[in-house]
Amino acid sequence: MKILYRYLYKKLTIYLLVIIPSFSIVAILVELIELLRKAKNLDFSAIALYTLYQLPEKIYYILPVSVVIAFFLLAKDLINRREIYPILLNGISLRKMGLTLFVFPVFLSLVQLANLEVIMPEAKMKAQEIYLFLKNRPQNEPLIAYNSWVTVDKRTFMYFGFLDLNKRIGKDIVIIKFNKNFDPVLRIEGSKFTVGKTVKIKNAKVIDLKRFTEFTIRKLTEYDYNKKIDLNSLKKLIKIKKPVSLTQFYKVARIAEKFGHPASLYWSKFYSKVATVISPFILGFVVYPLLWNRKKYIIGVIAGLIIVYWYATAFLTSMASTNVIPFYGIFAVDVIYLLLGLLLYRKLKFSEL
Incomplete structure (x- = not known):
């Protein structure tokens, strides 16, 4: 069984190593086209550094969707190559396999957290400095x-x-x-x-x-x-970094509250960042049961779930920033998706058996 799961984890890792760079290159190219169109200082070494510093943020937003695609490719590969049948015939159910495979998105959520806390704050600051240089703009003043x-x-x-x-x-x-x-x-x-x-x-x-x-x-x-x-x-x-990490948003929100400054924007961003950190697991959990249904419309359902998740979370974040809903209301989408995932997981079966 350990050999099987090592094999599955290896395939998921390979898929991610292909998907993330592919999506990152596309995202960077789109941004570079826009930057080159408006840039006033065409310094190609600065542009190269800007691209490098932007990568952690791009990966941060690409990773949750990449997990879903990796799971989809894994299920498709197991079915097309008929590797799923010996797995099932050896008494390993899709539920049992899923419980073990969910370790993968949990690990990636930890990677998201490490990226957000350690790498992104410094990279974001450097990217912003280079961006202002390329566009010949003064540094933003702190508020x-x-x-x-x-x-x-x-x-x-x-x-x-x-x-x-x-x-x-x-x-x-x-x-x-x-x-x-x-x-x-x-x-x-x-x-x-x-x-x-x-x-x-x-x-x-x-x-x-x-x-x-x-x-x-x-x-x-x-x-x-x-x-x-x-x-x-x-x-x-006074050089003040714009908050990027969870720690920074939490610190600024607490200080703003302490001194009577509006803190709703910082708290809403904090909870929104938490939602993005756990999103690889949430999306992987709700999508996994659907992967084994071979009906054609399932791909549309999966795409719809991803789109609804991001837009609903963004909408709730904007509402929380204006105190229309409590800050923890941002997690409403995550709770709904977890409940939906549990419901689908209980009914999980391979459609051809």
Whole structure:
């Protein structure tokens, strides 16, 4: 039996090694045609690097569909070469074989997760930088910054827990000033602040230090820190990655919630990414029972299931981003497909037997 499953896993792996590069090349070519049509800087080394950095994202979206195609080719090959008959005659049912083969899409879901968490964030950032260079556009400015230290002048430093760079408001600010010997002489803390001609700090605590043993503490409802902060320069100093991985989306969503910034977009993206990670297993599970039915319309049904899955998940993600439905509602499609897969799995049989 181990020999049989090694044989089946080997065939599935070979199919994937053919399908994924084929689909990736087509996807990259389509994008390159569009890029070359609009590019203002035709640097072919940059284009080659852009193609390389785009591959992890392309594979991320191609892999779930590739699993379905690999399963389809496996079933078709076993039937056409009549290899399915000795398998069944030796007491290995399609259900039992399916339970073992489902290890394959589960493993690929783990590959999806590793790609999303480890490879895609850095590759996406590099691809975006090259894309802006090729189109001769400036780097995108960040909208929010968090947990950052910045230099106000040679001896003054500022920390903020959260700062909306467009609205010019933030929370959790600390300003520390040092003397020429780099001993702290002033510390200002506040729960909220607004950046204008001056920095207006609310619920401020001002600590003046003449020496370590001599200091005064003042608590003020509002304090004007008479120092202009150039936000345009600050945007250039603060380098914030756009969230790509699950970890990044979760972190940004939690920080946005903590400081009262809208977080629905980040949470909806987070749950949508989770759905994409598990999609190889979900699609493989619901499609597997249909593969052994040799009626011609089954191919259309399988294609329809794939299309409905992606469009329904995208639709629920957009609804969740506007708080129309709870974020976990994005998994409604996955639950329905799992239930449908269980129903089909219970009725599974080879149509020619």
